[in-house]
Amino acid sequence: MSGPVEPRDAACEDEALAGVELREGRQAAVGGMRIARVLPTKGRRTVGAWCFTDLILPADALEPDPMEVGPHPHIGLATVTWLLDGEAVHSDSLGSEQLIRPGQLNLMTAGRGIAHAELGAPAPLRGVQMWIAQPERTRHGDSAFEHHPDLPRIVLDNAEADVLVGTLGDATSPARADTPLVGAEITLRPGATRIPTVDSFEYAVVPLEGRIKVGADIVEHGWVALVPPGAADLPLDVGAGGGRCMLLGGEPLGEQVVMWWNFVARDRDEITAAWRAWQDRDDDRFGPVRSQLDRMDAPAPPWHRSH
Numbered sequence: 001m002s003g004p005v006e007p008r009d010a011a012c013e014d015e016a017l018a019g020v021e022l023r024e025g026r027q028a029a030v031g032g033m034r035i036a037r038v039l040p041t042k043g044r045r046t047v048g049a050w051c052f053t054d055l056i057l058p059a060d061a062l063e064p065d066p067m068e069v070g071p072h073p074h075i076g077l078a079t080v081t082w083l084l085d086g087e088a089v090h091s092d093s094l095g096s097e098q099l100i101r102p103g104q105l106n107l108m109t110a111g112r113g114i115a116h117a118e119l120g121a122p123a124p125l126r127g128v129q130m131w132i133a134q135p136e137r138t139r140h141g142d143s144a145f146e147h148h149p150d151l152p153r154i155v156l157d158n159a160e161a162d163v164l165v166g167t168l169g170d171a172t173s174p175a176r177a178d179t180p181l182v183g184a185e186i187t188l189r190p191g192a193t194r195i196p197t198v199d200s201f202e203y204a205v206v207p208l209e210g211r212i213k214v215g216a217d218i219v220e221h222g223w224v225a226l227v228p229p230g231a232a233d234l235p236l237d238v239g240a241g242g243g244r245c246m247l248l249g250g251e252p253l254g255e256q257v258v259m260w261w262n263f264v265a266r267d268r269d270e271i272t273a274a275w276r277a278w279q280d281r282d283d284d285r286f287g288p289v290r291s292q293l294d295r296m297d298a299p300a301p302p303w304h305r306s307h
């Protein structure tokens with residue numbers, strides 16, 4: 001026998017992912033869809049710059065409600081739309097109108113303000129809606145919309161990963177990224193895989209299909225595993241049926257975000273100003289959206305007094 005002692009054993013792997021926290025998502029109804037919100041979660045508002053993650057759950061097979069989200073505004077964030085089943089049309093105040101299908105990315109950057117609507121085809125829809133908080137450097141800037149039908153894919157032991165935004169291993173998405181981050185969909189076959197990490201990134205693993213083992217912890221659908229920075233890599237494993245998950249990660253944002261309704265800002269006054277601009281139909285800030293759906297009315301912020 002020669003050579004060094006095997007550098008990793010099972011105990012070390014568990015040790016390397018010692019900070020993993022599991023959190024259960026909260027189920028709700030949004031725009032006719034059942035969703036499970038896994039971010040923000042109790043005590044955790046962001047993972048990297050990722051600040052919001054809704055899993056769109058399979059609709060009632062007998063009476064599927066179509067996705068109907070009428071024109072509504074956003075500030076200070078980028079929306080990332082990723083479908084698993086079905087298709088939907090995005091329209092926004094920049095004049096974009098874009099059909100999206102599974103495996104394609106819609107990325108809408110709000111900056112100072114944008115408005116959009118989403119209409120699903122009358123068929124079962126499943127997917128993930130995510131938000132990325134914009135950093136101070138870009139959050140007061142122009143809005144933008146991108147559609148990417150082709151995304152880079154990396155092949156790992158027992159897994160393949162489609163890179164939606166940012167960088168995973170040696171693959172970088174063509175999509176805009178305002179902060180160092182990654183968003184990827186990982187398809188897992190039975191057997192262990194190791195996902196390459198960046199030392200300074202924190203991560204979230206969100207199961208889409210099957211139960212995913214992250215280090216020593218098993219994560220159920222509707223839950224999220226939070227992994228602190230410093231992991232040398234991310235050991236994932238699935239059962240005989242395989243699995244699929246989202247991997248979200250990035251450098252901790254380092255800025256305190258305030259989120260309310262569809263707005264991401266840094267304080268309540270900014271949110272109140274955005275709310276007022278939407279309710280006053282300030283087209284300079286949000287612009288009109290061509291849509292057959294009704295414009296959404298914004299509820300008053302709870303801290304606002306109308307007299």
Ligand code: MN
Nearest residue numbers: 072074079116
């Ligand atoms: Mn939206």
